[in-house]
Amino acid sequence: MNRTTHVLLRGLAEARLALLASLRSFQEMFATVMFVAGFTVGLSFMRGGTVDGTGVDSATASLPGVLGLSVVFVGVVATAMMLATEREDGTLLRAKALPDGMAVYLIGKVVYAAALVLATVLLLVVPGLFLFDGLAAGLATGWPQLLWVLLLGMVASIPAGAVLGALFDNPRLVNAVGMVPVFGITMVSGVFFPITALPGWIQTVAQVFPVYWIGLGLRSALLPDSMLSAEIGESWRHLETAGVLGAWAVAGMVLAPWLLRRMARRVSGANVEKARQKAMQRV
Template sequence: MNRTAHLLRQGWASGGLALMASLRSVQEMLGTVAFVAAFCVGLSFMRGRAVEGTSVDAATAALPGVLGLSVVFTGVVATAMVLATEREDGTLLRAKALPDGITVYLIGKIVYAAALVLTTVALLVLPGLFLFDGLAAGLARGWPLLLGVLLLGMVATIPFGAVLGSLFNNPRLVNAVGAVPIFALTGISGIFFPITALPEWLQWIAQAFPVYWVGLGLRSAVLPDSMLSAEIGESWRHLETMGALGAWAVLGLALAPWLLRRTARRVSGANVEEARQKAMQRV
């Protein structure tokens, strides 16, 4: 077996173990269900109202934004919090001690987060097929594109979650400080409203990051062409979407392992024990 296939298999196994642990955690499952339920209830209040100037149901038009938020939150913020936690509890230190452990660790995080996102998407989309007008028709046409954008979006965002997590040695700081620029970027990226409503200089900033392209790709997979009037250039820009997400994925996969190795070199058994003692004092 060649080295790449071996690393992929090990990373897949690592991600599978993390997923099984998550499925056994009542707290994590309740959090996922609460997230899905909250957005389903919110979208249900938008049913029956068309987007101005179109016949598209407002709930259907808003659903890609919810899916995009799930990708961004899981890929960047949740990954950063997990990394900060696992640096504190010694998981990253153990990964550093294994041959190619950091690479396997990163692949495992991608597998784990992708599984969570796909599960969340399924929980949102399945009831939406029956509740939101036009969603079934859109997915019948665009489900391959939807799946492709979700997977490529995860690969493009998770490495940057690892980068963000490497900057903090405390998961509470990730949530309190590190998440702020991510949510600010999400706010200007057209996830929940047309980016064309923003000043042109903000549109250029948004297009420099993967969040905008994830949202655009998801909208193109679900929504009809009658919604193109709200998009830049009145085009779904499929080639640009795949190119931008692909470029971010390559950049992230090149940068994240180097940063993780650099972070792991600063972790020692003494650091882990000190963090454990502090955690016990907080409890």
């Protein structure tokens, strides 16, 4: 077995352990169930209405936005908080001390975050097939589009979360500061309402970030072409979606490992102990 294969297998094993720990954590499972249940119930109240001029059920039209939010929240915010937490509690220091530890650590976190995204999407889509009119028909023909948008969206967002996590030295800063721009960008990216309703300059800014393109790609996979009237240029713009998400994915995969290595060099036993003492004082 060569070194690359060995590192990959170790990373997958780390992801498996992290997933098992999540499944055993009541708090994490409760948070996931409440997130999924909250949005499912909220969308259910929208059933029966239709988007003006399209005939598309309002709940079905809103579901891609919820899926896009799941990709962004887990890929960026949850990944950033996880990295910042493990930097503070010494997990990153232990990984740093092992041979190829940082490579194994990064692979494990990427696979773990991707699994969380896919699980959340499944928990939202499967009930939606029975609750929301037109979703099953859209998924029957659009599932290939759904898969590649989710895959590319995760590859674009998870490294961005790793970058964000590397910039802050504790999870509270991620929660207090890092989430503000993420949710701000999400709100102006047409995830929950047509971006064409916003001023032109905001539309231009939103199209720089991957959030808009993830939402657009998911809408193109699950919604009929009658919804194009609410999109920029009345087009799903598949090539542009792949291009922008691909560019963010490449940038993230180049920048994230460099920042994580730089972050790891600054982690020491003394720093971890100092962070632990501060956390105990806050408690």
